[in-house]
Amino acid sequence: MPNSFGKLFTITTWGESHGPSVGVVIDGCPPRLPLTEAEIQTELDRRRPGQSDITTPRKEPDTVQFLAGIFEGRTTGAPLAMLVSNTDARPEAYTEMAGKFRPSHADYTYQAKFGHRDHRGGGRSSARETIGRVAAGAVARKLLHLAGKVEVRAFVTQVHDIAAPALPHFPSLAEVDANAVRCPHPESADRMIARIKQARSSGDSVGGVIECRVRGVPPGLGEPVFDRLEADLARAMLSLPATKGFEIGSGFAGSRLMGSQHNDTFENRDGVIRTTTNYSGGVQGGISNGEEIVFRVAFKPTATILQPQKTVDVHGADTELAARGRHDPCVLPRAVVIVEAMAALVLVDHWLRHSAQTQTFKF
Numbered sequence: 001m002p003n004s005f006g007k008l009f010t011i012t013t014w015g016e017s018h019g020p021s022v023g024v025v026i027d028g029c030p031p032r033l034p035l036t037e038a039e040i041q042t043e044l045d046r047r048r049p050g051q052s053d054i055t056t057p058r059k060e061p062d063t064v065q066f067l068a069g070i071f072e073g074r075t076t077g078a079p080l081a082m083l084v085s086n087t088d089a090r091p092e093a094y095t096e097m098a099g100k101f102r103p104s105h106a107d108y109t110y111q112a113k114f115g116h117r118d119h120r121g122g123g124r125s126s127a128r129e130t131i132g133r134v135a136a137g138a139v140a141r142k143l144l145h146l147a148g149k150v151e152v153r154a155f156v157t158q159v160h161d162i163a164a165p166a167l168p169h170f171p172s173l174a175e176v177d178a179n180a181v182r183c184p185h186p187e188s189a190d191r192m193i194a195r196i197k198q199a200r201s202s203g204d205s206v207g208g209v210i211e212c213r214v215r216g217v218p219p220g221l222g223e224p225v226f227d228r229l230e231a232d233l234a235r236a237m238l239s240l241p242a243t244k245g246f247e248i249g250s251g252f253a254g255s256r257l258m259g260s261q262h263n264d265t266f267e268n269r270d271g272v273i274r275t276t277t278n279y280s281g282g283v284q285g286g287i288s289n290g291e292e293i294v295f296r297v298a299f300k301p302t303a304t305i306l307q308p309q310k311t312v313d314v315h316g317a318d319t320e321l322a323a324r325g326r327h328d329p330c331v332l333p334r335a336v337v338i339v340e341a342m343a344a345l346v347l348v349d350h351w352l353r354h355s356a357q358t359q360t361f362k363f
Helices: 037-047 091-098 107-114 120-125 127-148 186-201 229-238 251-256 332-359
Strands: 010-015 021-027 064-068 080-085 151-159 208-215 243-248 266-269 272-275 293-299 309-312 318-321
Touching: 010 127, 021 127, 037 064, 037 127, 037 332, 080 127, 091 120, 107 120, 120 127, 127 151, 127 332, 151 186, 151 332, 208 332, 229 243, 229 293, 229 332, 243 251, 293 332
Parallel strands: none
Antiparallel strands: 010 021, 021 080, 064 080, 151 208, 208 293, 243 293, 266 272, 309 318
8 A cells, every 4th residue: 555654563644734634553563562642742742843943833732642552551453543633734825836836846746646636735745744654653663672672863964065073973862852953963053053044034945964873673684685674764764755865874985985995894792793894884685784773864955945936837837936834944853753763663564574584483
């Protein structure tokens, strides 16, 4: 199904930007998992709009509600359904978009594919759809923590042409959330925030890069051919709105190295096989090797800008559009938690698949 993701831990998101609500159904969540709405809310609060003066001013509490799959504070093994109501929708701001295609948005492609679209804030193509992903990701993160104390941490490393220096350590949540842009390098964060404000004041937008690190993943997760761990991570990240690039480990920079420079040699550390470097980004042959998983995701500048742009209407006639509505001048600060959620969803699905393959039968 085009609105579902995962094989054993399967999520299906639903809802539109300016509809009554959005949400997610999780099928395959193990039973007896202690779970509260407050745990889900913590992650949704990191994603919600209106957090700072560099995000959209849309005011949504994004309060989550369990609809099914929970009894007496534990999952039942039945489908787990969660709902978040839209309370600050303003569809009147999008009236002009009913007849005109916004540049670099999904308006034209949705019309070409379906012949009918919800123009209010992009409808299903809006990033508001990611609420369901973040809610499901919160469940996945708890499962990963209980199974192996896995930690997933994403953070902003670049906004426009401002890049933070490489981080030499695994950052804490407090470090990442210490500033509005979610960059754990304070000096760079200040410059990034200033650049985003500059773009907003001129009715423009900027993009950038988010890095994600995952530690605690055991060796053995992933598949060797089509369902390679890095391939599923790439699919997950490139399914997010505004993403335009993915790289893992050394990424494109690795293509400029010699094999003798790039190979991750092995060593035995007190009975544990480890690598001396991590150019592979924690994945070799499509399977995790026990090192930190490290990847980066590139996000384009927000497509909606408050400047007149050339476009065409639904009849193909040339026209001009000056966008209205409330939009992020840079999607990265709120995308950090979404990247983390998708990484957790990929990993928990592969964890379940690995467990089913290696622990069901004893020979």
